[in-house]
Amino acid sequence: MSEMDAAIQEFLVESDENLSQVEKDLLELESHPDGQEALASIFRAIHTVKGTCSFLGYSKLESLAHTGETLLSLLRDGDISLSGEITTALLSMVDAIRKMLACIQESNHDGEEDFAELKSLLTRLQKGSDAGIPMAAPAPAAIQSAQEEHSHTDENDTPETLVPAQAEEHSDEGAGTAEIPDLSGLRTLGNPGGDKAEKGGASHGLSAVDSSIRVDVGLLDKLMNMVGELVLTRNQILQCPILLDDPSLQTSSQRLSLITSELQEGIMKTRMQPIGNIFGKFPRVVRDLALACGKQIRIEMEGKGTELDKTLIEAIKDPLTHLVRNSVDHGIEASDIREARGKSREGLLLLRAYHEGGQVNIEITDDGGGINTQRVAETAIKRGVVTGEQVSKMSERELLNLIFLPGFSTAAKVTNVSGRGVGMDVVKTNIEKIGGTIDIQTKLEKGTTFKLKVPLTLAIIPALIITTGEERFAIPQVSLLELVRLEGEQIKKYIDSLHGTSVCRLRGQLLPLLYLNQIVGLSSKHAMATMNEEHEEVVNIVVLQADGQRFGLVVDEINDTEEIVVKPLSKQLKGIPVFAGATIMGDGRVALILDVLGLANRAGMAIPQGDASRSDLSDSLKAGQGQRQTLLLVKVGESGQLAIPLSMVARLEEIKTTALEEASGNEVIQYRGEILPFIRLCQVLGSGGASEDGEALQMVVISHENKRIGLMVDKIVDIVDEHVQVKRRSTKSGLLCSAVIQGRVTDVLDVQQLINEHAVLPEGEPAGELVEV
Amino acid sequence: MSDPQQYCTFYLANLYFGVSVLNVQEVIKFQPMTFVPLASRAVSGLINLRGQIVTAIDLRRRLELEDREDSEPPMNVVIRTDEGPVSLLVDDIGDVLEVSDSSYEPPPSTMKGVAKELITGVHKLEGRLLLILDIAKVVMVPQLKEV
Numbered sequence: 011m012s013e014m015d016a017a018i019q020e021f022l023v024e025s026d027e028n029l030s031q032v033e034k035d036l037l038e039l040e041s042h043p044d045g046q047e048a049l050a051s052i053f054r055a056i057h058t059v060k061g062t063c064s065f066l067g068y069s070k071l072e073s074l075a076h077t078g079e080t081l082l083s084l085l086r087d088g089d090i091s092l093s094g095e096i097t098t099a100l101l102s103m104v105d106a107i108r109k110m111l112a113c114i115q116e117s118n119h120d121g122e123e124d125f126a127e128l129k130s131l132l133t134r135l136q137k138g139s140d141a142g143i144p145m146a147a148p149a150p151a152a153i154q155s156a157q158e159e160h161s162h163t164d165e166n167d168t169p170e171t172l173v174p175a176q177a178e179e180h181s182d183e184g185a186g187t188a189e190i191p192d193l194s195g196l197r198t199l200g201n202p203g204g205d206k207a208e209k210g211g212a213s214h215g216l217s218a219v220d221s222s223i224r225v226d227v228g229l230l231d232k233l234m235n236m237v238g239e240l241v242l243t244r245n246q247i248l249q250c251p252i253l254l255d256d257p258s259l260q261t262s263s264q265r266l267s268l269i270t271s272e273l274q275e276g277i278m279k280t281r282m283q284p285i286g287n288i289f290g291k292f293p294r295v296v297r298d299l300a301l302a303c304g305k306q307i308r309i310e311m312e313g314k315g316t317e318l319d320k321t322l323i324e325a326i327k328d329p330l331t332h333l334v335r336n337s338v339d340h341g342i343e344a345s346d347i348r349e350a351r352g353k354s355r356e357g358l359l360l361l362r363a364y365h366e367g368g369q370v371n372i373e374i375t376d377d378g379g380g381i382n383t384q385r386v387a388e389t390a391i392k393r394g395v396v397t398g399e400q401v402s403k404m405s406e407r408e409l410l411n412l413i414f415l416p417g418f419s420t421a422a423k424v425t426n427v428s429g430r431g432v433g434m435d436v437v438k439t440n441i442e443k444i445g446g447t448i449d450i451q452t453k454l455e456k457g458t459t460f461k462l463k464v465p466l467t468l469a470i471i472p473a474l475i476i477t478t479g480e481e482r483f484a485i486p487q488v489s490l491l492e493l494v495r496l497e498g499e500q501i502k503k504y505i506d507s508l509h510g511t512s513v514c515r516l517r518g519q520l521l522p523l524l525y526l527n528q529i530v531g532l533s534s535k536h537a538m539a540t541m542n543e544e545h546e547e548v549v550n551i552v553v554l555q556a557d558g559q560r561f562g563l564v565v566d567e568i569n570d571t572e573e574i575v576v577k578p579l580s581k582q583l584k585g586i587p588v589f590a591g592a593t594i595m596g597d598g599r600v601a602l603i604l605d606v607l608g609l610a611n612r613a614g615m616a617i618p619q620g621d622a623s624r625s626d627l628s629d630s631l632k633a634g635q636g637q638r639q640t641l642l643l644v645k646v647g648e649s650g651q652l653a654i655p656l657s658m659v660a661r662l663e664e665i666k667t668t669a670l671e672e673a674s675g676n677e678v679i680q681y682r683g684e685i686l687p688f689i690r691l692c693q694v695l696g697s698g699g700a701s702e703d704g705e706a707l708q709m710v711v712i713s714h715e716n717k718r719i720g721l722m723v724d725k726i727v728d729i730v731d732e733h734v735q736v737k738r739r740s741t742k743s744g745l746l747c748s749a750v751i752q753g754r755v756t757d758v759l760d761v762q763q764l765i766n767e768h769a770v771l772p773e774g775e776p777a778g779e780l781v782e783v
Numbered sequence: 784m785s786d787p788q789q790y791c792t793f794y795l796a797n798l799y800f801g802v803s804v805l806n807v808q809e810v811i812k813f814q815p816m817t818f819v820p821l822a823s824r825a826v827s828g829l830i831n832l833r834g835q836i837v838t839a840i841d842l843r844r845r846l847e848l849e850d851r852e853d854s855e856p857p858m859n860v861v862i863r864t865d866e867g868p869v870s871l872l873v874d875d876i877g878d879v880l881e882v883s884d885s886s887y888e889p890p891p892s893t894m895k896g897v898a899k900e901l902i903t904g905v906h907k908l909e910g911r912l913l914l915i916l917d918i919a920k921v922v923m924v925p926q927l928k929e930v
Binding site for chain 2: 239242243481482530531532577579580581582583586588589592593594598599600601602
């Protein structure tokens with residue numbers, strides 16, 4: 011009995027492979043209708059399926075395969091020519107066989123369905139040849155009847171067969187294909203050629219079987235684990251001090267080390283699979299979808315041989331499929347629109363995979379309509395994902411990233427293909443789960459590229475080992491940006507606290523700081539000793555990135571980088587979001603692996619609600635370069651801090667009170683041969699309290715479009731380079747808006763307005779200069 | 784039901800406990816442990832058992848008994864579960880006992896708290912009582928609630 015089971019299992023696996031091959035060949039045949047070899051290979055595969063299942067006693071499956079085989083043999087012998095309709099029918103047959111196989115897998119029985127409609131369709135298609143004109147187009151009557159058959163099929167609601175619209179289109183195509191005369195020669199040549207191909211293919215197939223064996227994935231996983239252990243044991247041995255005393259031991263341990271590394275590499279390789287395994291499914295997906303959407307799409311693939319770990323292949327399968335479907339459905343336009351835009355009617359979908367920097371890059375490029383960020387923004391607002399105010403501040407890139415938010419879809423209507431808004435966020439989370447990233451590049455009416463970066467393998471990852479509160483933790487290196495060490499004076503200089511949130515000024519940008527010991531609750535007793543003494547003098551910051559957010563993690567000590575073997579946590583510990591797993595270190599002790607995203611989330615949750623500065627910070631961090639501005643911070647009267655865009659500031663001057671003069675009732679000052687209007691900001695803003703007592707006044711010379719004015723301020727505070735987050739528009743004349751800068755509410759001066767009101771006429775100035783010259 | 788059962792026995796704060804030997808993978812002496820922050824109090828940490836990472840549960844804390852004094856390092860009773868081995872930290876290890884069903888009695892209905900959930904029965908032995916633990920429940924440590 012078990013022998014029988016094994017035979018069935020073997021049959022299922024083999025058939026699955028065969029069917030994939032059949033699909034591929036069929037699609038290839040569609041583009042190269044004279045591919046006799048492909049036809050022969052299809053025939054062989056279906057024949058094998060038929061033979062095996064008759065042996066195993068699956069009569070329904072056998073009968074379907076037999077019908078298909080008959081049609082195929084006619085095709086192979088050149089008695090009838092391949093049309094789109096036949097291809098579609100054969101593909102449906104592949105689906106039906108798959109369905110039965112699934113049934114066998116589950117219940118050891120080939121199911122109740124007998125696919126009568128499909129069979130009669132296949133038979134009918136054979137009859138095209140019975141008409142006696144083998145090479146010619148199928149008689150119109152045949153098409154007609156086939157269409158009837160389709161609608162009939164549809165009425166009967168037989169699953170997995172044909173959609174009428176699809177069939178119609180195909181019949182048309184079929185008629186077209188059949189008119190192509192190049193098939194006429196095949197009748198004579200076809201037969202011997204086909205036989206040859208069959209033989210050649212068979213011997214080739216044999217050699218492939220001889221040189222490879224099927225291995226249970228479970229066994230590979232076990233081997234992988236054991237090699238992981240071996241790596242750890244080797245690390246332990248290499249750290250052993252006895253080694254240094256004994257040269258012979260040293261030699262053999264070095265050898266051990268070498269062999270272990272090679273073994274590790276070898277085992278990793280056994281788990282590597284070409285990405286072609288996933289890519290191979292896409293031509294079919296794209297074909298079916300394109301038909302359903304009424305589009306013409308050509309798919310091209312590069313780098314099918316790019317290999318990555320089996321678990322990763324599994325993990326990226328669904329996200330990739332989704333992206334491909336998405337490109338077909340939303341990306342590539344209908345042929346008419348394409349033509350109107352001056353593109354070829356046929357859309358192009360390009361899949362590329364390649365290695366780069368220890369990672370695998372996968373690109374999905376379409377030459378479709380691109381993503382309209384304006385529409386993205388509108389939809390996002392409509393769906394309540396973001397507010398209009400938020401959108402107005404977003405850069406193009408941020409707008410694009412909105413499509414990854416849950417509950418988002420720009421498709422004008424929900425189709426069965428996509429547009430339910432459950433996709434892109436899942437794609438993103440799935441990719442990030444395996445330590446990958448996803449990026450979009452798009453150009454309106456030109457096309458869109460989704461770029462995925464995924465690691466080669468998950469089992470062994472490079473990690474940074476850090477210590478906090480005498481406990482060691484590992485941080486996966488993928489999320490690591492840089493390490494910052496602050497000592498003594500620098501700590502006060504660079505680390506600020508705003509409203510309970512610690513931030514670090516890192517190259518002019520504010521980096522929110524998280525204290526690992528606080529997050530994991532180690533500060534209480536474990537970390538105290540280190541906190542008191544050393545913490546005052548040295549702060550180690552690990553700058554991390556998760557989900558587009560940067561933050562600094564303050565740790566006690568930064569130790570080393572190490573290759574670690576990731577082990578899952580037991581179920582007792584699964585619920586702790588800050589740990590991604592555990593690993594065994596070189597010294598045999600266990601260390602926990604930090605989950606960077608979990609850390610960020612946990613810390614994010616701990617921040618009190620409504621703390622504006624915090625959300626600003628994360629916003630501005632996400633904002634990228636777009637809104638960075640250099641600002642001059644000044645103080646005027648009681649009104650607190652004012653900001654002036656530095657780009658408009660010409661000079662900072664200190665002037666004597668006595669230098670002030672009066673012209674037509676306004677205060678002016680002679681400045682470099684000009685008469686500069688002098689404005690007391692405190693008067694304009696009505697903030698009062700300006701100190702008149704001093705002899706020296708601080709003047710900011712503003713220059714904009716050849717117009718200049720002098721502004722009197724009380725004090726120059728600082729120059730900062732920051733993202734300006736407009737909190738609200740200002741109602742007061744002379745002020746543009748209010749923003750939070752360096753943790754303080756700061757009014758931004760409306761320089762334009764001041765200049766317009768006070769500056770001397772622009773025409774006057776150059777004229778005056780000319781006279782002087 | 785007359786088949787005698789074999790129990791691996793151990794001591795916890797003067798109480799005498801037993802788990803079916805069939806559940807026990809091995810008994811080992813105290814191992815250095817890695818503390819797991821944010822985990823339930825009952826989880827003592829992680830040990831490296833010949834390359835396998837095993838969660839150690841402090842049975843005293845799990846049963847809400849008072850903490851053991853530091854002087855005596857606990858023993859690990861490594862239990863097989865469906866999700867891999869789990870270690871139980873106990874004060875001291877006893878013998879493997881063979882007891883007959885005749886001495887068995889369900890736990891008194893007056894038993895309170897965690898013990899009521901985790902103790903499935905009592906064997907009346909000479910001079911003392913052997914408390915039988917429900918292993919499946921013991922290893923299901925409640926998650927620490929978010930602070």
